[in-house]
Amino acid sequence: MRLHRLALTAFGPFADTAEVDFDEVGRDGLFLLWGPTGAGKTTLLDAVVYALYGTVPGARGEEKRLRSDHAGAATRTEVRCELTLGAERLRLVRSPEQQRPKRRGTGWTTEQASLTVQRWDGATWTPVSTRIDEGSEHLRRRMGLSAEQFCQVVLLPQGDFARFLRAEPEDRARLLRTLFDVGRFAQAEEWLAAERAAARERLQIATGRIGQLLARVAQTADADIPESLAPELVGAAPGARVSEWVDAVRATARERVARAGAVAQERGGDVARIGAELAAATALAERHERRARAQRDLRRLLDAGPGLEPLRAERDRGRRAEPLRDVLEAAQTAVREADTSERALDSARERWTAVGGGRPAGAAVARELREDVSAARTLLPEVDRLAALRGQLAGLDGRVERLRTAIDEQRADAAAWPGR
Numbered sequence: 001m002r003l004h005r006l007a008l009t010a011f012g013p014f015a016d017t018a019e020v021d022f023d024e025v026g027r028d029g030l031f032l033l034w035g036p037t038g039a040g041k042t043t044l045l046d047a048v049v050y051a052l053y054g055t056v057p058g059a060r061g062e063e064k065r066l067r068s069d070h071a072g073a074a075t076r077t078e079v080r081c082e083l084t085l086g087a088e089r090l091r092l093v094r095s096p097e098q099q100r101p102k103r104r105g106t107g108w109t110t111e112q113a114s115l116t117v118q119r120w121d122g123a124t125w126t127p128v129s130t131r132i133d134e135g136s137e138h139l140r141r142r143m144g145l146s147a148e149q150f151c152q153v154v155l156l157p158q159g160d161f162a163r164f165l166r167a168e169p170e171d172r173a174r175l176l177r178t179l180f181d182v183g184r185f186a187q188a189e190e191w192l193a194a195e196r197a198a199a200r201e202r203l204q205i206a207t208g209r210i211g212q213l214l215a216r217v218a219q220t221a222d223a224d225i226p227e228s229l230a231p232e233l234v235g236a237a238p239g240a241r242v243s244e245w246v247d248a249v250r251a252t253a254r255e256r257v258a259r260a261g262a263v264a265q266e267r268g269g270d271v272a273r274i275g276a277e278l279a280a281a282t283a284l285a286e287r288h289e290r291r292a293r294a295q296r297d298l299r300r301l302l303d304a305g306p307g308l309e310p311l312r313a314e315r316d317r318g319r320r321a322e323p324l325r326d327v328l329e330a331a332q333t334a335v336r337e338a339d340t341s342e343r344a345l346d347s348a349r350e351r352w353t354a355v356g357g358g359r360p361a362g363a364a365v366a367r368e369l370r371e372d373v374s375a376a377r378t379l380l381p382e383v384d385r386l387a388a389l390r391g392q393l394a395g396l397d398g399r400v401e402r403l404r405t406a407i408d409e410q411r412a413d414a415a416a417w418p419g420r
Contacts, residue, residue: 001143001154003048004089007080010071011050012043020044051081051092052139053147054115054132066096073101076111085142089120090128092139210242221249 003022008014018040025031035041046056050066067077078095093116099108117135118125129135143150218225226245 002084004082004084005080006044006047006051006082007078008043008047009079010068010075010077011047011066011079012068013038013040013070014043015068015070015072016075047079048081049147049151050096051079051094052143052150054094054113054136055147057147057151067098076100085139088142090139090142091118091120091125092116092135093118214242217246217249221253223249223252 005019005021005023007017007019009017022031033041033044050056056066071077076095077098078093081092083090083092093114095111095114097113098111100111101107102109113132114130115132115135116130117128117138119128120126129138140146145154214225217223
């Protein structure tokens with residue numbers, strides 16, 4: 001921000017218009033604002049703040065008395081300020097709420113506060129805003145500071161710099177972050193904090209894994225973990241070396257394995273010898289068991305000997321009857337065939353009785369019967385024809401009966417004709 005011109009009218013102790021050309025007084029780059037107490041030095045600074053923010057710093061802004069007590073009733077309180085913000089040269093005209101005489105009649109009327117913002121386009125002043133809220137927002141975006149921050153950092157009037165130094169660190173940090181671009185440092189701080197948290201988390205995970213591994217090593221090796229290598233103290237003590245304890249446990253385990261191997265080898269020979277003895281004893285025990293089973297079977301058979309005598313006698317009779325098996329089977333077959341022939345003979349006799357006509361059976365009678373059967377077979381067509389003729393005769397009889405009925409009816413009709 002760079003000030004160019006400031007004009008005050010009926011503002012503070014200045015009853016008339018007072019102007020300051022900052023381009024003129026500051027062409028050497030530095031100027032001193034000097035004067036006795038009450039000369040209006042602070043008022044000039046208040047006018048700059050009022051033109052930008054519509055308020056004045058300190059307790060003077062709380063009283064809301066900006067109009068000069070020495071100004072005439074017709075003089076309007078107003079502050080004009082030309083300044084450059086960024087790439088824009090602006091002219092601000094701001095006036096507070098004030099009382100003025102009525103233009104018609106007697107009495108006073110209230111004139112509302114106003115703000116006009118204009119931009120220099122290189123040839124003339126063009127309006128930016130004539131509304132207080134819109135113009136104040138435009139200035140706030142260009143300044144990037146609130147009124148309090150502007151007074152603390154840029155203006156610093158009446159010992160406010162000491163108050164800024166005594167402010168809380170959070171307030172100073174918030175203000176300095178607003179004034180200076182500390183984004184890279186904030187990002188670096190956030191990155192370092194995130195890395196610290198991630199490293200702490202990785203350390204906790206690694207510590208937990210080391211604790212688990214130490215517990216497994218101690219359980220496997222049947223050893224106690226030193227207090228200096230407790231899970232929550234791993235790496236805390238300068239002399240606490242996990243690898244040294246693990247190497248010692250590994251060496252002890254190797255010695256125990258070597259001793260156990262020697263003992264196992266020695267025990268292996270004993271096992272082989274005992275195994276051979278066990279195999280021989282097992283074979284001997286099996287032979288004794290087989291002999292005991294054979295003796296038990298022999299005693300059982302000897303005890304069952306008297307009860308086998310009937311079976312032996314039956315067996316001897318069967319052996320003696322063995323040669324007669326074929327004869328008996330042939331006789332049984334002949335009996336079955338004789339029964340079948342007898343049943344066939346009875347059936348033939350029944351059929352002969354039906355066709356023989358009481359004559360004895362013989363070849364001549366059989367031949368005669370066969371001839372009669374042949375002659376009967378030749379008459380079978382005539383039988384069929386006779387049946388057909390009988391059917392036709394029945395049909396003709398029915399027709400004759402119908403014709404007789406019709407003749408009777410016609411005779412009755414003919415007898416009626418003479419009367420008709």
